[in-house]
Amino acid sequence: MKKFRHITAIAAIGITASLALAGCATGNDTAGGDASGNEGGDKGTITLGFLPSWTDGLSMAYLLQDQFEKLGYTVEMQTLTEAGPLYTGLAQGDVDMYPSAWPEVTHVEYMNEYGDDLEDLGAYYDNAKLTIAVPSYSELESIEDLKGNAALLDGKIIGIEPGAGLTRQTQEDMMPAYGLDGEYTLETSSTAAMLTVLGEAIDKQEEVVVTLWRPFWANSAYDVKDLKDPLGAMGEAETLNFLGHKGFAEQFPEAAELVGKIKLDDDQYGSLEDLVVNEFGEGQEADAVDKWLEENGDQFDWVVKK
Template identity: 70%
Template sequence: MRDRRLITVAALGAAASLALAGCASDGAGGTIELAGGGSDAAGGGDKGTITLGFLPSWTDGLSTAYLLQDQLEKLGYTVEMNTLTEAGPLYTGLAQGDVDVFPSAWPEITHAEYMATYGDSIEDLGTYYDNAKLTIAVPEYTDIDSIDELAAASDRFDGKIYGIEPGAGLTGQTQKMMPEYGLDGSYELVTSSTAAMLTELKSATENEKDIVVTLWRPFWANDAYPVKDLEDPKGAMGEAEGLHFLGTKGFAAEYPEAAELIEKIKLDDAQYGSLEDLVVNEYGEGREAEAVDAWLDEHGSDFDWVVD
């Protein structure tokens, strides 16, 4: 199961890299030209076209994007899916109207800097999950339980913390955390991609080696690998926050029925975990629509917002 999960994320990351053709923004402004996409599911209608922008390797957004695609198409909208590899260009596209909805944003803490830059051109469509956390994690067998124990143990971890994409909010928060615990002189934050981090984590845990990685909750990897969150006594990784649906400014006025539906969506840990597991692990790449159908068959009756 772990191999299948890792292969899925790696493939998604590669697909996302191919999709980011012509992107001319580093997240600090400028223009963006989004690549490819188009809905690959049956359905759609004549109420207008809504573009969802997301990072496939960030599986919270992947899962909720396909859930929204299903529901919005049943309402009569045409849905286009645009995949990117960094949060900066996604926020740029959202602010400029090239993307209509970001289906899983972390605007309160993790993406606060992007919101400070682009927030005037973005509207909050609702919070669907309210206990998201950024974490620093080690294997369960590692006899370290707190971030403040890392400084004295850098040799055990080869002086490396394995992170994800350079432009991710998690990366920025980790960079802020490191001097708080005196890690900036003894550790290097290795950034590349979510798939690359998971490759390192998989290899280390299979060989029972020590490793430090950046993770977050909710995320399926917390259950797929034998890892534990390190305590953060200084609160340097931030408090728990909500996962939001964000729209380009004016979205609710242009698509009121869609905005009303999106605002109603609320998921608890079990409901969200089931959705992500089905989309990422049980069905996998190319079968996301089937995964959403299976999830709705199981959980649809729990909600008053589900469109049949």
């Protein structure tokens, strides 16, 4: 299963989350350039922080690397395994930008804590959702159906990282709202581990329930369906935003102007993530971005348009 193998690989490269963010860098600080011969680095260095296993941030980080280097910036990547240290580093200025934040619902706890030291640089996608999902062959149709069916599912909801906003939303809002506390436990580990359990269950045609989100390539790679959420306990649809440290736009004005122009719909975002994560894979992200820009035309190469 090619898609799963890659998500496992990129998850494995993330180092233990800590506030020593310099130790989390990938070392990717090579200056870039565009077709006009503009060399990266003249305008300073922008550090992009993201969690490799959360592939919306991974995909957008490499797209921004391409665009920022064409503008004349040097770009460095810093990978972490938890959102908390990422937001801490962003607020402290150790990280310049998080390229795919979920500020309205999923990461609202971090926004409440660090928001005064952050700068919202705009949303690139406006229909992000947290979901509870089961295999398509399951007879379960709604989160309400989980009540009384713990034996069918071994009393487990398979989750992702403990510090994820999706984990908090599931544990603190969804499970109490549907009366699932005491009947189910939320098993947390990592995105890669969750996908392993999901894939193995589907291969065996067994029942399983997992925490997922949209947009995420796994929704098309695995035969799954979202459970209906009549109580709205997983939260409303939200935007995916570019977040910088306070003062980012003043420090990097052309970068801030550029990201304010980026807007992607489902098809555009889906094709970017699929190319970066699945078709090209680890170590070939820049080639994936080049292919995406080629396929989507000049209208999505914002530096060229400018």
